[in-house]
Amino acid sequence: MLRNKLYYAIKPVLPVPMRRGVRRWFAVRQRRKVGAIWPIFPGSETPPPGWPGWPEGKKFAFVLTHDVEGRGGLEKCRRLMELEMKWGFRSSFNFIPEGDYKVSKELRDHLVSSGFEVGVHDLYHDGKLYKSRAAFAASAAGINRYLRQWDAVGFRSAFMHHNLPWLHDLNISYDASTFDTDPFEPQPDSVRTIFPFWVPAPNQRGYVELPYTLPQDSTLFLILGETDGDIWRKKLDWIAEHGGMALIDSHPDYMDFSGGKSPLQEYPVSLYDEFLQYVGAKYKGLFWHVTPRDVAAWVRTHTPAAPLAHPPASAPLVVKGSGKKIWIDLDNTPHVPLFAPVVHELSRRGYEVVLTARDAFQVCELAAKKNLHCLKIGRHHGKNKFLKVAGLFYRAAQLAPVALREKPVIGLSHGSRSQIILCNLLGIPTILMADYEFAKYPPLMRPTWEMAPEVIPDAALSCPSDRIKKYPGIKEDIYVPDFRCDPNLPGELGLDPASIVAVVRPPATEAHYHNPEAEKLFARFMDRACSTEGVRVVLLPRNKKQGDAIRSSSPQWFAGQRTIIPKGAVDGLNLIWHSDLVVSGGGTMNREAAALRVPVYSVFRGKIGAVDLQLQQEGRLILVQTLEDVDRIALTRRARSSPDGLSSPPTLARVVDHIIDVVENCAAVS
């Protein structure tokens, strides 16, 4: 919010084109980063539970709204009305009650008598509406007065600022200050649904929230510099396909009706005109077109027993204020599959989850594949010890705005030191999931709570016993039972079904626990596998740099395609399943293979943790310690039985129970 505060403090002294220039500068840079969540937010197309479909069996809803920002916009209202009526459309015009213009009763009456709607847009439109709870309550009285005078039932804040719980102060039947996804707005948290939803109040009154789901005209044409309506059309097609609500917010102020003077401040109205024509022609008879007040009335009356309250069950991230918020930081690749079912289960039980991800290894790519929506923050800082430690603190600082804005009640990770550092500084309790007791957590990086497999003794963990939670099995049992075999994978990787496939993960040369002996074991195995007839190696380097280094130091392993490095992120469990053996220098892949009952050899040469010792005792993991051990690894094909027989231990349920227990009962302990 600091950037916002600064912006609104200096905004009055900036001329309009310069203001827009500043926003444009940010937006163009931001656009490169937001491709995964804008203009479409994956998952936002899932209807809320009990969604009844649109009236009259229509496929989707099409709703037009306008905010009138200044005198220039006010003067263009009638022309805009005419343009819309030409195609048979009606819209709602939101006016600022106490801005730099006064909307006449005559214009309001003209709108309403022509089938349009009038709504209230903020009060002063100065960006300060939500400055404090008390200030909002005072403004609410003023807004309610205008709602009454204008006979309006709808509201939208200036700058799409929003705080849904406070809006219960207003006598509205709907609010339209949110959006399904719009990372370009000053308060970019989105509601991630293309459906209207009910915002319940303790006193049963409540209101309907109507997020806009098509990008604003100003964003597209003035800030991003788009020159056609392609994004509108594509998004509309997608909303229509999923039966959602296409709601647009456009501004007469920025529409040029008279032929181009100032491309920084106006765009040709033909862009809007053509879009209306497109919708009318392509979807004739298929959409429900009314003004927002009718949508709100319909949502309210058609869901009397079970209002369509947020959150939709499937959306992993939900609107503020609906429950306690849990922040999960994904800082390495294995955390993605591990936390995906945890996030899902927490959402199902009504908790909000905020996800951040470090831009390292393939974390973000894998998260997108799992439909996890995370904020990408920080990167990997390589091998240099000083840089690594500095990097932890630097990333902690980068995470600070998210923590301050989202105000989670707890931070959860599988070893994100940056998250723990920041939470410790901000007084937010943390839960660290640990499955290797020799990882080091110096004082500032110590978690409040620790969660670990039962096999690790309390004494080996860094928290006192009363802050330790234990779960049965190993952490891989949380997600491996959900494994679904993908029979196409070997073909996609170009693997011959007759060959013996060894999946190999080199030792983590950049990790704090690295031991150079592991590299010798790894090299010995590679030499052996690549000179044995019929063996193919699928090599999974930790990152591109490691892959390049191996390729250039040992080109012989890659001769004749004996070793391949898959392009892009591969589903690790499927790769393991389709292999005959796994040789790995690191923890997670070993245990995934063990959980899938695939022969697995560990060349890890650091201190062996309790989990691996247990797996070794059970005969599910073989610890390779000498070069002779490497030569004893059996290079043979294994029988691939069905993965369905894998048992499904109660690990996930227990882990989520523990998280909720800490959140509800113990989070205040510090």
Ligand SMILES: [Zn+2]
């Ligand atoms: Zn406005």
